[in-house]
Amino acid sequence: MKVTVVSRSGREVIKGGLELNDSATVAELQEAIHKRTKKFYPSRQRLTLPLPPGSKERPTVLSYKKSLKEYCDGNSGNLTVVFKDLGPQVSYRTLFFFEYVGPLLLYPVFYYFPVYQFLGYKGERVIHPVQTYALYYWCFHYFKRIMETFFVHRFSHATSPVSNVFRNCAYYWTFGAYIAYYVNHPLYTPVSDLQMKIGFGFGVLCQISNFYCHILLKNLRSPDGTGGYQIPSGFLFNIVTCANYTTEIYQWLGFNIATQTVAGYIFLAVAFFIMTNWALAKHRRLKKLFDGKDGKPKYPRRWIILPPFL
Numbered sequence: 001m002k003v004t005v006v007s008r009s010g011r012e013v014i015k016g017g018l019e020l021n022d023s024a025t026v027a028e029l030q031e032a033i034h035k036r037t038k039k040f041y042p043s044r045q046r047l048t049l050p051l052p053p054g055s056k057e058r059p060t061v062l063s064y065k066k067s068l069k070e071y072c073d074g075n076s077g078n079l080t081v082v083f084k085d086l087g088p089q090v091s092y093r094t095l096f097f098f099e100y101v102g103p104l105l106l107y108p109v110f111y112y113f114p115v116y117q118f119l120g121y122k123g124e125r126v127i128h129p130v131q132t133y134a135l136y137y138w139c140f141h142y143f144k145r146i147m148e149t150f151f152v153h154r155f156s157h158a159t160s161p162v163s164n165v166f167r168n169c170a171y172y173w174t175f176g177a178y179i180a181y182y183v184n185h186p187l188y189t190p191v192s193d194l195q196m197k198i199g200f201g202f203g204v205l206c207q208i209s210n211f212y213c214h215i216l217l218k219n220l221r222s223p224d225g226t227g228g229y230q231i232p233s234g235f236l237f238n239i240v241t242c243a244n245y246t247t248e249i250y251q252w253l254g255f256n257i258a259t260q261t262v263a264g265y266i267f268l269a270v271a272f273f274i275m276t277n278w279a280l281a282k283h284r285r286l287k288k289l290f291d292g293k294d295g296k297p298k299y300p301r302r303w304i305i306l307p308p309f310l
């Protein structure tokens with residue numbers, strides 16, 4: 001089979017095209033492109049079918065698992081594919097690891113080291129119990145996230161653009177340092193003992209629930225990440241589509257009830273905004289995938305993220 005690889009402007013990316021076996025898969029085509037270009041390893045490549053000139057439709061993206069024949073449309077001898085360079089990629093595990101390791105390491109710096117003296121504070125620093133518990137709570141949260149990244153989540157996307165590492169690290173690292181600065185500040189005023197206990201108690205319960213939600217999501221896929229998207233069910237998923245985001249939001253609420261800083265509540269508001277948008281998209285996708293037609297199950301009626309509001 002002759003495969004012609006062109007750019008979006010129609011320029012030939014591989015001079016003279018590629019000769020592949022008739023039974024070759026898209027993955028094999030990607031390997032063949034990599035061999036000829038060196039720079040464009042498979043996860044950097046996005047291959048689509050060409051569209052007629054002026055078409056406003058979305059192009060069909062070639063799945064690496066499928067055979068090239070499936071995209072040939074009867075003319076099995078020739079195939080033209082459109083190549084796009086997605087730029088340097090990192091695995092999702094690497095992306096998440098760098099996101100979470102920042103807050104995990106930065107927060108204790110404000111607790112253990114004389115940061116405030118260095119910043120000009122002259123008085124003695126008295127550490128309140130709530131500041132110590134907040135350190136444990138915070139570190140447990142990010143340690144849990146790193147462990148889940150490596151041992152629980154079954155990602156469907158292999159990689160993400162390197163630029164996302166910088167964007168996501170800027171978000172998590174900046175908020176981590178911002179909250180740590182205020183919670184550990186020598187002039188920090190603790191809340192009452194009862195409020196602290198309610199906040200942390202509720203927060204820990206939500207963190208455990210969040211972990212259980214991730215286990216339920218993990219069980220929807222096989223270990224190699226295949227299985228696509230399924231209807232999550234069991235525990236809070238019977239009521240809300242994104243129970244994992246719901247418990248994540250509530251565990252930050254627990255942390256904020258116990259520590260009570262403006263910085264913490266700003267982070268909660270931003271995280272709520274981000275996760276609400278993602279939850280809406282995930283809810284729409286599940287409703288579209290499971291529309292009850294052609295023998296597919298119908299997605300049941302559920303809240304999206306925060307019953308009874310959304």
Ligand SMILES: NC(=O)c1ccc[n+]([C@@H]2O[C@H](COP(=O)([O-])OP(=O)(O)OC[C@H]3O[C@@H](n4cnc5c(N)ncnc54)[C@H](OP(=O)(O)O)[C@@H]3O)[C@@H](O)[C@H]2O)c1
Pocket residue numbers: 153154155156157210217218220221228229230231232244245248270271274275278
């Ligand atoms: N504080 C914050 O600002 C913030 C923001 C976002 C997330 N988080 C936390 O980080 C966690 C991970 O978030 P995330 O958005 O990366 O992932 P996610 O949507 O919570 O999903 C976790 C894993 O489950 C898979 N999954 C989700 N829905 C599925 C379904 N219906 N069928 C099969 N598999 C499914 C995902 O697959 P895919 O690989 O296909 O997505 C992913 O591998 C969240 O649950 C939350 O605790 C925090």
